[in-house]
Amino acid sequence: MCGIAGIARGVPRGVDASTLARMAAAIQHRGPDGFGYFAGRRIGLAHTRLGILDLQHGAQPLANEDGRVQITYNGEIYNFADLRHELAQRGHRFATATDTEVLVHGYEEWGTAMLDRLEGQFAFAIHDRRDDSLFLARDRFGICPLFHARRGDSFYFASEIKALFASGEVDAAPDFAGLDEVFTFWGARAPRTVFREVYALEPGCFARWHDGRLEFSRYFAPAFDEARTEPADALAQLDATLRASVARRLRADVPVGGYLSGGLDSSITCALASAGSPHRLRTFSVSFSDATLDEAPFQRLVADSLGTEHAVVRVSGAEIATVFPRVVAHTETPLVRTAPAPMYLLSALARQHDIKVVLTGEGADECFFGYDIFKETAIRQFCLRQPTSAIRPRLLDRLYPYLGHGGRGGAFWRRFFLDAGSPDDPLFSHLPRFRLTSRIKDFYSAETRAAAAPHDVLAELRDALPAAFGRWSALARAGYLEMVTLLPSYLLASQGDRMIMGNGVEGRYPFLDHHLFALCATLPSGSKLRGLREKEILRRWAKALVPPAVHARHKQPYRAPDAATFFGDARPAWVDELLSSEAIQRTGYFEATAVAGLARRCAQGRATGFGENQALVAILSTQLWHEHFLAARARPAPLPLDRASVAWHEDPSTAPYAPTRSAAPSIPSPFSLRSCSTTRS
Helix, strand or coil: CCEEEEEEECCCCCCCHHHHHHHHHHCHHHCECEEEEEECCCEEEEEEECCCCCCCCCCCCEECCCCCEEEEEEEEECCHHHHHHHHHHCCCCCCCCCHHHHHHHHHHHHHHHHHHHCCEEEEEEEEECCCCEEEEEECCCCCCCCEEEEECCEEEEECCHHHHHHCCCCCCCECHHHHHHHHHHCCCCCCCCCECCEEECCCCEEEEEECCEEEEEECCCCCCCCCCCCCCCHHHHHHHHHHHHHHHHCCCCCCEEEECCCCHHHHHHHHHHHHHCCCCCEEEEEEECCCCCCCHHHHHHHHHHHCCEEEEEEECHHHHHHHHHHHHHHHCCCCCCCCHHHHHHHHHHHHHCCCCEEECCCCHHHHHCCCHHHHHHHHHHHHHCCCCCCCHHHHHHHCCHHHCCCCCCHHHHHHHHHCCCCCCCCCHHHHHHHHHHHHHHHHECHHHHHHHCCCCHHHHHHHCCCHHHHHCCHHHHHHHHHHHCHHHHHHHHHHHHHHHHCCCCEEECHHHCHHHHHHHHHCCHHHHEECCEECHHHHHHHCCCCCHHHHCCCCCCCCCCCHHHHCCCCCCHHHHHHHCHHHHHHHCCECHHHHHHHHHHHHCCCCCCHHHHHHHHHHHHHHHHHHHHHHHCCCCCCCCHHHCCEEEEECCCCCCCCCCCCCCCCCCCCEEEEECCCCCC
């Protein structure tokens, strides 16, 4: 994947190349292999490249034969070879072997209907010079990020928000409703972000900018149409679809590696990748000294069984604390967990081993009901059907076996789940999680509470649910909520794209193939969660593929040490500085006295519950976020224009193109093409 950015003007006064180069500099980590730009009368495009396909000829922005359609693109189109063949038969001519060029000609041929044909992960902006419009789109599940803002008559877009600020034309200010969503859902829900008047293009959506107007449309939304019984050929369909998904994601002109957690999903992914890779598969894992978090024995078991070249980064609490400021700078949002930090160190490990692309198991839990939240939902519904039963609530004590006893279980634990909300509430499945996370708000300052008060984020989520939502099963509703809250805003963003691209590595997600999701969405709930056995059909299918010990494992979610990491003997000085009463009062988000009490409990090792751990991480990360984006407001130096792989300047005296396409490739006459060298990969 890469980094993209650009500006569109309401009037043709030009886009300065240095501004584009500064925006590109802010996201150079996404694409360290090359830089290119187009500076036009109304529209400017910038691109930083991570070379994966056609390393010699894939520099961007890239145009069609006559330069009338240009693109800056981040992602991978896995069926591009089929689309290229179809387009070539229709008379389109290609100059590269990239999927990027397929998007350009696909837009020429099909317009916005092209999106329905794409299989992959993507965010792109296409400049149609025939009418000076801009077409932006994002993939179905939100794997690739795309942000935008408007200031005056200008429109700005980029892969990361920091590039918008780097333009010098978009200022940073907090959005308190966005912050309130982080402290409810773990991330702000698109289109909202934690910055005022800065928005995320929603997954499965596209936008068109023309003559100063911005219009949005949706081309995909997850939906569930569960069958009553499992089809007789369900395992065969799953086998064919999952194998094809992994095979497509192995296509690259560089070696592809795999993340290996030791759980079922990553083990399946690595097993299929190892069988299909032309190279000996390289696998990468995170290990912890805390035995309750560490999965190293299972990781080694799978790596040995597959014969992979395996590397491990062992992460301590001190290392998490050290890297955490960088992590927050990449996420561009406060966090409620430290879990992204080890993922950042993991992508650094992959890059150190010269791996630019890795497969991950993300998405399997959403498709196959793997998370504990699905078990919670089933048990809570079962209990509430007989609310006076003293026996049924004991099932809740069987949740979270990987946590040990730790004081959990008993009447309090049961009330936490059973008193969380009514089954008639459409958010029933997630109310315990939302309630627990919202304990962070107990630390709000009066000013933050007042600023967030006009927005009821739970009511907004209820109002945004699709019309068919109430007709789905309880587990399908829970799956949908996972796919529109936690998955795009946290798992694929803060813990996914930002951590992996922070070191110039691309993540690919076989379980988020939309064909696989469509298959899973039609399976009955019992095929995915049977009793308290999660991912049941996936386990049946994978029995002969993964080691028995991995096949038999209960789901153990990935977790990292939280509050305690910031209170060891070697804690960085910035921790005490940012938690001081002076710093808390200066930023103004939280109540200083309450924060001081929480910090004392954490320092003494008495804050052991999830609620206080989340609150400490949330407060500390908010302080870091504020210092980096709102207090410092530093802008990067622009990338050197004379080193751009592509550098196009539109001649302001040239009239707009007529809406026709030349059959012969040519250098676009309205451009001064200063350089057109290959990327430096």
